[in-house]
Amino acid sequence: MKRTHHCNELRPAHIGQTATLSGWVHSRRDLGGLIFIDIRDREGRTQTVFDPSDLPKEIFERAASLRSECVVAITGKVRQRPAGTNNVKIATGEVEVAVRALEVLNMADVLPFPVDDPELASKVNEELRLQYRYLDLRRPEMARNIRLRSQVATATRVFMEEQGFLEVETPVLFKSTPEGAREFLVPNRREPGTFYALPQSPQQFKQILMVGGVERYYQLARCFRDEDQRADRQLEFTQIDILGEDIVTPFTRITFEEALNRYGADKPDTRFGMELADFTEEFRSSGFKVFSGAVAAGGVVKALNAKGLAGATQGQIETMTEYAKSFGAKGLAYIKVEGGEWKSPIMKFFNDVEKAALTKKLGIEEGDLILFAADQWLTACEILGKIRLYCAGVLKGQGKLTIAPNRFDFLWVVDFPLLSFDKEQNRWYSSHHPFTAPVAEDIQFLTSDPKKVRGQHYDIVVNGTELGGGSIRIHQPDVQKTVFEQVLQISPEETKLRFGYLLEAFRYGAPPHGGIALGFDRLIAILCGTPSIRDVIAFPKTAKGTDLMTNSPAPVTPKQLRDLHLELKAAKKE
RNA sequence: GGGGGUGUAGCUCAAUUGGUUAGAGCGCUGCCCUGUCACGGCAGAGGUUACGGGUUCGAGCCCCGCCACUCCCGCCA
Numbered sequence: 095m096k097r098t099h100h101c102n103e104l105r106p107a108h109i110g111q112t113a114t115l116s117g118w119v120h121s122r123r124d125l126g127g128l129i130f131i132d133i134r135d136r137e138g139r140t141q142t143v144f145d146p147s148d149l150p151k152e153i154f155e156r157a158a159s160l161r162s163e164c165v166v167a168i169t170g171k172v173r174q175r176p177a178g179t180n181n182v183k184i185a186t187g188e189v190e191v192a193v194r195a196l197e198v199l200n201m202a203d204v205l206p207f208p209v210d211d212p213e214l215a216s217k218v219n220e221e222l223r224l225q226y227r228y229l230d231l232r233r234p235e236m237a238r239n240i241r242l243r244s245q246v247a248t249a250t251r252v253f254m255e256e257q258g259f260l261e262v263e264t265p266v267l268f269k270s271t272p273e274g275a276r277e278f279l280v281p282n283r284r285e286p287g288t289f290y291a292l293p294q295s296p297q298q299f300k301q302i303l304m305v306g307g308v309e310r311y312y313q314l315a316r317c318f319r320d321e322d323q324r325a326d327r328q329l330e331f332t333q334i335d336i337l338g339e340d341i342v343t344p345f346t347r348i349t350f351e352e353a354l355n356r357y358g359a360d361k362p363d364t365r366f367g368m369e370l371a372d373f374t375e376e377f378r379s380s381g382f383k384v385f386s387g388a389v390a391a392g393g394v395v396k397a398l399n400a401k402g403l404a405g406a407t408q409g410q411i412e413t414m415t416e417y418a419k420s421f422g423a424k425g426l427a428y429i430k431v432e433g434g435e436w437k438s439p440i441m442k443f444f445n446d447v448e449k450a451a452l453t454k455k456l457g458i459e460e461g462d463l464i465l466f467a468a469d470q471w472l473t474a475c476e477i478l479g480k481i482r483l484y485c486a487g488v489l490k491g492q493g494k495l496t497i498a499p500n501r502f503d504f505l506w507v508v509d510f511p512l513l514s515f516d517k518e519q520n521r522w523y524s525s526h527h528p529f530t531a532p533v534a535e536d537i538q539f540l541t542s543d544p545k546k547v548r549g550q551h552y553d554i555v556v557n558g559t560e561l562g563g564g565s566i567r568i569h570q571p572d573v574q575k576t577v578f579e580q581v582l583q584i585s586p587e588e589t590k591l592r593f594g595y596l597l598e599a600f601r602y603g604a605p606p607h608g609g610i611a612l613g614f615d616r617l618i619a620i621l622c623g624t625p626s627i628r629d630v631i632a633f634p635k636t637a638k639g640t641d642l643m644t645n646s647p648a649p650v651t652p653k654q655l656r657d658l659h660l661e662l663k664a665a666k667k668e
Numbered sequence: 669g670g671g672g673g674u675g676u677a678g679c680u681c682a683a684u685u686g687g688u689u690a691g692a693g694c695g696c697u698g699c700c701c702u703g704u705c706a707c708g709g710c711a712g713a714g715g716u717u718a719c720g721g722g723u724u725c726g727a728g729c730c731c732c733g734c735c736a737c738u739c740c741c742g743c744c745a
Contacts, residue, residue: 121705121706121707123703123704123705123707123708124701124704124707125701125702125703125704125707125708126700126701126702127701127702128701128702128703128704129702129704130703130704130705130707132705141704141705143703143704145702146702147702161696162695175703176703178703179703179704179705181704181705183705184705187705204678204695204696205678205679205695206678206679207678207679207680207695208679208680208694208695210706211694211706213706214679214680214694214695214706215679217679217680217681218679218680219674219675219679219680219737220737220738221675221736221737221738222679224737271745273745274744274745275743275744275745276743276744294744294745295745297745319744320744321743321744322669322742322743322744323744324739324740324744325738325739325740327744417740420671420740420741421741422741523745524745525745526745527745528745529745530745636736636737636738637737637738637739638736638737640736642736642737
């Protein structure tokens with residue numbers, strides 16, 4: 095029995111035709127003298143009817159023994175449903191198939207969790223869903239995500255090819271690079287003590303492709319980073335990786351500095367206001383020593399107005415304070431504007447001029463909650479940035495802030511600092527990656543005043559999520575050498591060992607080039623409206639990097655270790 | 669590495685704050701049922717309260733440890 099139609103296909107126009115459907119038993123409704131079975135495939139579902147007056151007894155009895163998720167094929171006549179029994183919830187709800195023949199392709203055990211009821215299934219523990227991922231993937235929600243992912247991948251490829259980009263696959267077995275994320279290593283059987291590394295991104299190969307004359311490259315590339323996971327971070331993930339000439343930017347641009355000043359984040363969510371305001375000058379000589387002291391130490395005073403949050407309980411204020419402290423704040427000063435007066439433990443320190451400045455800049459009204467941070471510029475901005483998002487969450491929960499679900503605020507963040515300083519290791523490191531070109535007029539400061547150097551780097555942000563980033567690459571070997579050796583303090587020997595091939599490639603005619611990488615999983619998650627990229631990856635890993643379905647990672651045999659010239663120092667904990 | 673949350677029947681949850689035999693809905697099993705689509709009715713089975721200790725006359729509940737999942741900080745060029 096070969097399927098003639100899929101389960102979302104039959105309509106009144108098919109009435110009278112003979113059809114064969116195959117798929118899973120979605121649900122069985124056994125009325126005793128009559129059995130309805132909904133058959134589901136990935137396209138949808140169709141009701142079939144088993145009527146004993148019309149069927150051999152044997153078939154009817156077999157239908158009665160079926161349970162959810164058995165795999166069957168049926169043949170029968172498509173007919174109109176009796177008046178008043180249409181099912182408006184499904185697309186095939188006007189017709190049904192009167193079964194003549196049934197083939198049971200496979201029985202199914204009782205399921206560990208329901209897949210037929212979207213409401214129940216969506217609440218099932220994710221641990222269980224991951225363990226039985228194949229069942230989870232049958233749920234319409236997951237099936238839709240996986241399909242959308244496939245469609246977006248195809249659309250991407252069609253678009254890129256039209257624009258003259260070539261998809262080139264780059265090796266997964268690559269070489270370890272000292273900068274950047276922790277890598278996965280692959281021991282080399284052929285030469286003891288040598289290793290491949292899985293790429294954190296196809297970065298270096300794609301630059302080589304530029305030198306190789308590809309001109310416009312893209313790839314849906316798998317990347318690997320052995321770092322701790324988040325809802326939007328997996329050990330292995332997919333990037334839409336692009337390299338070519340300067341990328342056109344149709345979206346709003348905002349500088350890194352402005353993004354921090356206004357939103358307290360380098361990936362601002364601009365779908366709502368509540369912007370930060372600066373009060374450094376106003377409090378420079380304030381009687382409130384916490385503020386004036388921070389300014390004297392070279393810091394700033396920032397504030398934000400959480401409109402309508404004056405009703406926050408002491409507990410909520412406490413929670414916010416703890417939250418702020420977890421980001422390095424020393425405390426969280428606040429003012430509640432309630433009943434026509436300003437209520438705050440620090441009210442007594444403010445004079446009228448300061449109050450007037452606050453009222454003016456923050457547009458303070460009855461019912462507002464004002465929150466302060468006084469610290470070094472970056473710290474103060476980031477703390478209030480986190481508090482801003484927290485407050486937005488609370489206001490959303492109270493229905494005081496609504497954001498249209500189909501609103502996507504895309505923007506470019508530009509003028510990032512090229513370098514950041516690592517206090518622990520006492521050295522500079524690349525904010526983005528070591529191949530990012532400095533802004534031309536800043537190159538002179540590379541060795542004398544590294545913090546002043548801006549990178550030709552841009553992040554693409556949507557709704558507060560970093561979707562991707564790109565940069566104009568260094569294509570002059572001398573600048574690249576300076577970055578490696580003098581700024582990042584990688585020794586000439588190490589540089590030659592790790593990046594020699596790249597520096598050499600640049601000597602043979604390297605065109606200027608820029609690239610961008612978009613987090614494909616994050617993009618799909620945003621399009622699917624889910625907060626976790628696990629929902630758009632067919633087989634994701636848990637927060638600890640395990641695969642609950644296959645139980646990986648797992649030990650290997652002593653022989654495998656011997657072949658790889660490896661010896662274990664610590665055995666697996668039992 | 670650190671902080672928070674969760675873990676009770678196959679699933680989703682409850683258990684009056686330490687007190688009788690740990691309950692409900694769904695699912696499952698059996699019987700009944702010819703127009704259901706969350707079918708319905710009757711009956712029934714099903715529990716190492718994640719795991720290991722401890723306190724107590726008595727622990728799902730308190731304490732210590734441990735495991736798993738999850739959210740966040742660090743980390744993620």
